[in-house]
Amino acid sequence: MSVTIKDVAKAANVSVATVSRVLNKKSNVSEEAIQAVNSAVQALGYSPSFLGRDLRKSETRRILAIIASTEQSFYSDVIRGMEVAAFSQGYDVLIATTHDDPNHEMHLLGMLFSRAVDGAVLLGPKLDAATINALGEKHNIAMCLERLDNCNVLTVTIDNVKAGRDAVNYLIRKGHKKIGLITTLQRSQSSIDREIGYKLALKDNGIPYNEDYVYFGGYETEQGMRGCEYLMNLPSPPTAIFSISDIIAIGAMNYALSKGYRIGKDLIFMGFDNIQYSHMFVPHLSTVEQPCYAQGKLVIEKLIENMKATTPDHNLYTLPHSLVLRESTGD
Amino acid sequence: MSVTIKDVAKAANVSVATVSRVLNKKSNVSEEAIQAVNSAVQALGYSPSFLGRDLRKSETRRILAIIASTEQSFYSDVIRGMEVAAFSQGYDVLIATTHDDPNHEMHLLGMLFSRAVDGAVLLGPKLDAATINALGEKHNIAMCLERLDNCNVLTVTIDNVKAGRDAVNYLIRKGHKKIGLITTLQRSQSSIDREIGYKLALKDNGIPYNEDYVYFGGYETEQGMRGCEYLMNLPSPPTAIFSISDIIAIGAMNYALSKGYRIGKDLIFMGFDNIQYSHMFVPHLSTVEQPCYAQGKLVIEKLIENMKATTPDHNLYTLPHSLVLRESTGD
DNA sequence: TGTTACATTGAAAACGGTTTCACAATACTG
C-alpha cells in the first residue's frame, strides 16, 4: 500500500542498504547511487517510516512534556526553552496534558515505558514522590518548575522558599506590617514553599505569624476575589497581600478595586509568575518572575545528557528568580 | 538490555505468541497460560514496546495537534475536546508547537508522513492552502478553528463572517453608528472573515464603510492600545469598537480607561474568543464566544472516521457561535 | 471406534527500516 524502502531500492536498481545509506548521508556511497536513489525517492514520493527506523535504533528522538493543561499560559516559555534545547540536538518535544488526573498522567508515562518517547519531563506532577522515584530508577524522567520532597529524579526549578521570602520582605520593606497571604488549598510543593517563604520573611522582621492572614483557596480568579474579600473583612485587615499566583492576585485586586481601595497606596499587592496579563491589568501587577525559558532549556539539556550517561544525574537545579515591580506595590 | 517479550515467554515457559495473546486479551488462551504470563510480566517488570507493536500494526493510535504556541490559552478547551474524543476511541493526542514558523510546521507534519502519528490537526496553519491540499491528498490531515480558502481538507470552525456580522450588528443595535474595527495586519482567514462580517453589518444598516475606522495591528495587548489611541484621535472618533480578539480588546480598553472614557457608556467594546481573562478585567468584556470544546471534539471524531474510510470526508463544518454580553457594551 | 469439531499452542513470517559482514573491485604501497 504505502511506498517502502524496497520500492525505492527496486526503482533505483540498488539494494535497500544503499538506499538507507544515501538517505542517512553515509560517506561510502557512489555519486551515481546517490543520484539514482534521490530521483527514485522523488519519483515515488517516498518518506521513510519512523516505525521501522525507531524500532531498529531503539530510539525515537522524541521527548514528552507532561503538563496539567495548556491553560496556564506561562508554561509557554518553558516549552519554548525545551524545544530550542531539544531541537538543537535533533529531538522533538511533544506535549500531552493530564488535566490533573494522576491516572492519566500514568497513562501518558506509559509512552515512556513503551519506548514511544525517549524521555519525559513532568511539569507539576500529580503523582506522588514514591511513585515517581520508582519510575525514575528505570526511565528517563525529569521534573521542571515543581520539585517534590524526597524525590530524587532530575529536577529544574527555582527556590520557591526564597522567592516567597523575597516577595514578602519587599512588602515589609515598603513599610507594611500586616501582610495577607492568598494561597491554595490544593498543595503543590511550590505553593507550600512560597508559604514557608512568607513565614520566614515575617520572622526575618520580627512580625508574629497570624494564621488569620492566610487564605486557602483555589487557582482561579474567583478564589482570589474571595480571598481578598475575606482578608479585608477581618477586624484588622492587612495592608499588603501576597498571592502565590498572578491569576489569584488579579482576582484579589479586582475585588479591592470594586471596593474602592487605592491599590499601591492603601493596599499593595504582589503576585507570582509574571504572566502576560499581569502588566495588562490596571493597575499593573508587581510579581515574582521565574526564568521559564531557562528552566525549560536546562531541563532538556540535562535530560538528554542523562540519556547518554551511564550514571544519570538526579540532582536538583535551582535557577534565580527576580522581582518585577509595578503599580500594585506603588512602584 | 531491556526486557522483551522473549524474556517473558522464556520465564513463563510459553511461546511469544502466547504472551502476545495474553497481553492483548485474546480469547483462546488457557487459564494456566494467562497466570504464567501474568506472573512473568509482573516478575520481570515487563512493558511491551510500542516500537515493535506500532511497526507490526502500522498504526500508532496517536494524533498530533499542531498549534502556534501554548500561549493562547483559549486553545485549551479545544485540546480538551480533542482529547476526550480521541481517548474514547483509544487514541492519544500529542501537541506540538510551530511558533508560527511554516518550516517547523512542515517538520512536524513530517511525523505524520513518517507514520509517527496516525493523523494531524492543524490549528491555525502557517502553510498555504496549496501545500496543505497536496498533503491532504495522501495523509490524514484536518484543520480546526481556522479555515483556509480553496483548501479541501476536513475543517471544523465557526462562521467567522457571520460572527463578525453579529457582533457589529449588536453594537449598531445599541444605537452606535461610528464603529471602529481593530484587526491584525498579519492576516489569518478568521481575521479576514471577521472583517468581512464587520463590513456586511455596516451594509445591513446602511452605514457607509469608512476605512479610517479600521486599524491594522498585531495580536498583542499593546497593539490594542495603539489601535484605540489611533481611533480615538480621529477627528470624529468611533463610539463603539470591535476587536477581532479579546487580547486586543483588553489593550484597547486599557487605553480608553487611562484616558477617562466611560466604557459601556461613551464608548462600548466587543471582543472575540471569550478568554478566561475577559471577565476578570474590569470592566468585564463583551465578546463573541466560539464553541472550542465542541470544535475540538468534532474534528477528532471526523478525523478518526476518515482514517477508516475509503473515501475521506473533506468537508467544512461550521459550529454555532454566540454573543456574551457584559459591561463593556453597557449590559 | 472412527470421524469431526474445537480449543490451545508454537514456529515462522511479517512490519520497514539500519547495520553488520563478506566480498568484489579498485587504488595504493613497496
Add this chain to the structure above:
DNA sequence: CAGTATTGTGAAACCGTTTTCAATGTAACA
C-alpha cells in the same frame, strides 16, 4: 608485480511486536 588498503555494494541479521498457519490434543458425536 604481488600484496595490502580502500571503496562501494548487497545479502542477511536484527529491532520487538502481532498474526498467520499448521499442528497437537481433547471432546463430541455418530
